[in-house]
Amino acid sequence: MRSPARILIAALTASLLxxxxxxxxxxxxxxxxxxxxxxxxxxxYWIVFLMAMLILVGVWVALLYSMIKFRARRGxxxxxxxxxxxxxxxxxxGAALVLVVLAIVTFVMLxxxxxxxxxxxxxxxxxxxxxxxxxxxxxxxxxxxxSLRIQVNGRQYVWHYTYPTDDDDQPFNNVFTYEELVVPxxxxxxxxxxxxxxxxxxxxxxxGGKMDAVPGHTNWTWFKIPAEKAGQVFSGQCAxxxxxxxxxxxxxxxxxxxxEYEAFIDQxxxxxxxxxxxxxxxxxxxxxx
Amino acid sequence: MATSVPLxxxxxxxxxxxxxxxxxxxxxxDHKRIGIMYLVTTFVFFLMGGVEALxxxxxxxxxxxxxxxxxxxxxxxxxxxxxxxxxxxVPIMAGFGNYFLPLxxxxxxxxxxxxxxxxxxxxxxxxxxxxxSLFFSPPEAGWTGYPPLSGENFSETGGVxxxxxxxxLTGLSSLLGSINFYATIANMRAPGMGWGRLPLFVWTLLVxxxxxxxxLPVVAAAVTMLLADxxxxxxxxxxxxxxxxILYQHLFWFFGHPEVYIMILPGFGIxxxxxxxxxxxxxxGYKAVAAATAVIAFLSLIVWAHHMFTVPQPSIVxxxxxxxxxxxxxxxxxxxxxxxxxxxxxTVEYRTPLLFGCAFIAVFVAGGVTGxxxxxxxxxxxxxDTYFVVAHFHYTLVGGAIFSIFAGIYYWFPKMTGRMLSEPxxxxxxxxxxxxxxxxxxxxxxxxxxxxxxxxxxxxxVGNLGLYNLISTIGAFVFGVGILITVINIVRSLRVGxxxxxxxxxxxxxxxxxxxxxxxxxxxxxxxxxxxxxxxDIRRQVERGTPPVHQPAEPAPxxxxxx
Numbered sequence: 001m002r003s004p005a006r007i008l009i010a011a012l013t014a015s016l017l018x019x020x021x022x023x024x025x026x027x028x029x030x031x032x033x034x035x036x037x038x039x040x041x042x043x044x045y046w047i048v049f050l051m052a053m054l055i056l057v058g059v060w061v062a063l064l065y066s067m068i069k070f071r072a073r074r075g076x077x078x079x080x081x082x083x084x085x086x087x088x089x090x091x092x093x094g095a096a097l098v099l100v101v102l103a104i105v106t107f108v109m110l111x112x113x114x115x116x117x118x119x120x121x122x123x124x125x126x127x128x129x130x131x132x133x134x135x136x137x138x139x140x141x142x143x144x145x146x147s148l149r150i151q152v153n154g155r156q157y158v159w160h161y162t163y164p165t166d167d168d169d170q171p172f173n174n175v176f177t178y179e180e181l182v183v184p185x186x187x188x189x190x191x192x193x194x195x196x197x198x199x200x201x202x203x204x205x206x207x208g209g210k211m212d213a214v215p216g217h218t219n220w221t222w223f224k225i226p227a228e229k230a231g232q233v234f235s236g237q238c239a240x241x242x243x244x245x246x247x248x249x250x251x252x253x254x255x256x257x258x259x260e261y262e263a264f265i266d267q268x269x270x271x272x273x274x275x276x277x278x279x280x281x282x283x284x285x286x287x288x289x
Numbered sequence: 290m291a292t293s294v295p296l297x298x299x300x301x302x303x304x305x306x307x308x309x310x311x312x313x314x315x316x317x318x319d320h321k322r323i324g325i326m327y328l329v330t331t332f333v334f335f336l337m338g339g340v341e342a343l344x345x346x347x348x349x350x351x352x353x354x355x356x357x358x359x360x361x362x363x364x365x366x367x368x369x370x371x372x373x374x375x376x377x378x379v380p381i382m383a384g385f386g387n388y389f390l391p392l393x394x395x396x397x398x399x400x401x402x403x404x405x406x407x408x409x410x411x412x413x414x415x416x417x418x419x420x421x422s423l424f425f426s427p428p429e430a431g432w433t434g435y436p437p438l439s440g441e442n443f444s445e446t447g448g449v450x451x452x453x454x455x456x457x458l459t460g461l462s463s464l465l466g467s468i469n470f471y472a473t474i475a476n477m478r479a480p481g482m483g484w485g486r487l488p489l490f491v492w493t494l495l496v497x498x499x500x501x502x503x504x505l506p507v508v509a510a511a512v513t514m515l516l517a518d519x520x521x522x523x524x525x526x527x528x529x530x531x532x533x534x535i536l537y538q539h540l541f542w543f544f545g546h547p548e549v550y551i552m553i554l555p556g557f558g559i560x561x562x563x564x565x566x567x568x569x570x571x572x573x574g575y576k577a578v579a580a581a582t583a584v585i586a587f588l589s590l591i592v593w594a595h596h597m598f599t600v601p602q603p604s605i606v607x608x609x610x611x612x613x614x615x616x617x618x619x620x621x622x623x624x625x626x627x628x629x630x631x632x633x634x635x636t637v638e639y640r641t642p643l644l645f646g647c648a649f650i651a652v653f654v655a656g657g658v659t660g661x662x663x664x665x666x667x668x669x670x671x672x673x674d675t676y677f678v679v680a681h682f683h684y685t686l687v688g689g690a691i692f693s694i695f696a697g698i699y700y701w702f703p704k705m706t707g708r709m710l711s712e713p714x715x716x717x718x719x720x721x722x723x724x725x726x727x728x729x730x731x732x733x734x735x736x737x738x739x740x741x742x743x744x745x746x747x748x749x750x751v752g753n754l755g756l757y758n759l760i761s762t763i764g765a766f767v768f769g770v771g772i773l774i775t776v777i778n779i780v781r782s783l784r785v786g787x788x789x790x791x792x793x794x795x796x797x798x799x800x801x802x803x804x805x806x807x808x809x810x811x812x813x814x815x816x817x818x819x820x821x822x823x824x825x826d827i828r829r830q831v832e833r834g835t836p837p838v839h840q841p842a843e844p845a846p847x848x849x850x851x852x
Contacts, residue, residue, distance in 0.1 A: 025738075025739075025752075026735050026738075027735070027738070028738060029671050029672075029738050029740075030738060030739045030740055030752070031740075038671075040667075041667050041668060041670065041671045042671075044665065044667060044668055045662070045668050045671065048661070048662050048665060048668060049662060052658035052659065052661060052662055053658075055658055056654060056655055056658045059625060059629070059650075059654045060651060060654070062629050063629055063632075063647060063650055063651060066629055066632035066633045066635075066637070067632060067637055067647055070568070070632060070633065070634055070635050070636065070637050071636070071637045071638075071639065072569075072636040072637055072638045072639075073636070076636045077636070078568060078569040078570045078634065078635040078636045079570065079634040079635070080570065080571060081570065081571070081573065081630075081633075081634065082571045082572075082573070082574075082575065083573055083574035083575070083576075083577070084573075084574075084630075087630075088574050088577050088623070088626075088627070091622070091623065091626045092619060092622075092623055095618060095619045095622040095623070096619055099615040099616070099618060099619070099661075102615065102661070102665065103611075103612060103615065106611070106665050106667070109667070110667065113667045114604060114667070139604070156443075197437065197442075197443070198435075198437045198438040198443055199435055199437070199438065199534060201599060201673075201674060203742070205671065205740045208670070208671075209599070209667060209669075209670020209671050209673075210599050210670055210671075210673060210674065211599055211601075211670070212599045212600045212601070214534055214535060214600055214601060215437060215528045215529075215534055216528025216529075216533060216534065217528075217535065217600070217601045218601065219599075219600070219601040220601075236740065237742060237745075238742070239599075239673070239674040239675070239742040239743075240435075240599075240674055241363075241430070241431050241435070241438065241743075241744045242438065243363075243429075243438060243443065244359040244360055244363060244429070245359060246359075246363075246744060246745055247359065247745035247746050247747050247748070248747075
């Protein structure tokens with residue numbers, strides 16, 4: 001008799017626990033595994049969310065309690081209370097204290113979210129890959145000043161990425177891709193985000209917060225994908241209304257090993273060179289005709 | 290006990306009869322008729338905005354839906370947002386204000402009755418100009434109208450211009466109305482009604498007016514610059530010619546955030562009137578509630594850039610606007626605590642206005658706490674422009690505005706029409722609206738956390754997005770049914786509602802001192818005000834058998850009603 005009951009209880013507990021873990025996603029950002037800043041945002045979100053829920057449930061309970069407990073009954077006399085200065089000062093100070101705690105927690109977490117760390121040992125060799133022209137925003141790069149700086153350019157309705165190469169004297173020959181960005185793992189990637197027509201917003205949820213791409217401005221963010229994530233693709237989409245096809249302005253980030261990254265850049269370079277040569281041949285043909 | 294209801298002291302002497310028929314409405318300068326025109330017009334716009342919302346939800350009910358074209362979808366959410374903000378919530382508060390502000394302070398009309406009529410007609414023209422764009426090309430740039438998308442290169446047709454003129458016309462309407470409210474409150478209060486005895490709804494209207502006067506010129510400037518950029522070759526927001534699109538965002542939100550409080554503060558005022566009446570207790574901490582209103586208004590002017598945490602800004606700016614936004618939670622929290630303390634140890638009567646008031650508190654607090662979550666800028670980077678934000682501001686605005694507006698409708702309908710609304714229908718409407726609202730918007734937090742941005746006409750069924758959106762769509766229709774029940778209730782009660790009498794709720798404030806509906810001149814005799822709850826004093830005097838003390842019945846010239 002007892003053992004089936006035990007099994008039943010175990011099954012019930014398991015069925016309660018399973019959705020509880022599944023529900024973690026219900027209450028918090030879906031996927032934050034791609035970069036440390038996304039993880040830190042997720043952690044900060046959880047702390048704030050739990051404090052908020054505590055206050056919310058507290059207020060709801062107090063409201064329901066006063067509605068039910070003090071509902072009009074025969075012979076009940078309402079207490080003619082006009083206020084209570086101590087109590088009112090108390091809850092004002094209490095609310096302020098909660099916010100002070102929130103501010104402190106935010107400042108503690110901020111470093112992990114805002115400031116880019118150094119690249120890891122398994123990342124790409126940054127001295128090899130070169131840098132784009134122009135000096136970086138000092139805030140956007142790690143203390144050493146070295147990161148893989150990629151330019152992200154939003155336009156209706158596609159993202160355009162320009163990769164750094166070692167021949168900066170010919171910026172038109174820089175390697176570029178559309179929609180899918182290929183990056184090496186364990187390397188700090190700094191994005192310099194621009195827009196060429198209307199305002200867009202760069203956002204890959206698993207790789208940290210979104211940043212608007214505003215014409216005439218350069219925004220920035222960073223991410224660093226852990227080495228074990230090589231081979232994964234992280235997806236997102238434009239988050240600022242940019243016109244009729246806003247819903248289909250997608251973005252993907254493919255994480256690869258440093259070797260694969262170098263091979264990818266070399267291949268794109270060859271492809272671009274080939275098409276440049278082809279174009280030159282065509283020009284010649286047209287001129288000679 | 291029934292004898293404690295005082296007889297209204299109204300004779301309507303020396304007042305010219307108003308014209309009858311349609312001219313009575315079109316030519317009127319009577320604040321009550323103007324108030325009713327405001328309320329009816331804005332409620333019609335509310336229903337139009339509601340239909341737009343239902344179409345939006347219908348499109349999003351299933352993934353990759355092809356019901357609406359992207360063009361129609363963008364036009365719909367632009368019109369929905371614009372309608373709800375500029376043609377419903379802001380002006381309906383002015384409607385309540387028009388009708389009840391003079392009654393509550395014991396005045397015979399607004400300070401400038403003709404200006405008051407002009408305010409209404411400007412509002413209506415704004416609405417017509419905007420909706421006329423349906424016949425050529427409605428705007429598609431969102432209710433915020435960010436350039437360059439709203440500029441000439443990306444919105445070539447006249448929709449955005451219609452939107453700009455809506456802002457101008459309704460803005461002018463609100464500006465004139467605010468001057469009128471301010472002048473009326475400052476100069477025409479009943480004898481003895483000092484600032485410490487002003488009804489809390491009137492306090493919130495005062496702050497509403499000041500905020501509108503401070504904020505509206507800024508958005509008027511912003512959209513005028515946009516208009517000039519579009520048509521006259523200027524480059525205020527054109528980065529290629531030395532302008533800056535972010536300038537527009539700053540100007541818009543410098544208005545846009547106070548606008549949020551412009552929309553909900555009068556709602557706070559309605560709640561502060563309704564809760565004491567139905568718990569038969571004075572408001573807990575009158576001074577704190579009034580002061581919190583002013584503090585919220587001040588803080589609302591220095592938090593605008595929390596709408597812009599994702600545009601390029603130095604960290605110090607982000608930190609400032611995060612901390613300033615935190616601060617606003619304190620006076621708002623104080624108000625909520627005071628409201629609950631007002632119910633505490635009272636005798637709470639479950640009438641429809643009170644139920645809407647309690648629904649307001651429950652919903653609004655949820656919007657308040659998610660507001661603090663979003664004020665933390667790194668968290669905002671994850672949630673900005675997603676459905677989490679959509680859920681957040683619908684909790685504050687539907688909670689803060691719609692539930693309190695419905696509380697106001699049920700509370701004041703007897704005064705405006707002389708008839709009671711049906712209580713069973715009202716309670717049913719409240720319950721269905723509460724369930725429908727939460728069904729629609731609670732799940733949208735999760736939709737946003739799953740990474741779905743706002744303002745997209747289609748989405749792929751990743752994870753549970755299809756299911757969650759379906760739940761939200763069903764909720765929207767349930768919410769719609771709840772609203773429809775109140776519409777039916779209003780139409781029905783106009784003919785068959787129980788006769789209300791002057792003071793059906795045993796109210797606290799002066800509007801209950803006159804007949805329902807009040808005569809053209811409101812009061813012949815205005816009692817001397819001795820507390821925040823003048824009607825309680827008057828009832829007590831009647832019980833004792835001493836008639837209330839009146840001011841001389843002769844109205845001052847500026848108070849007289851000119852037909």
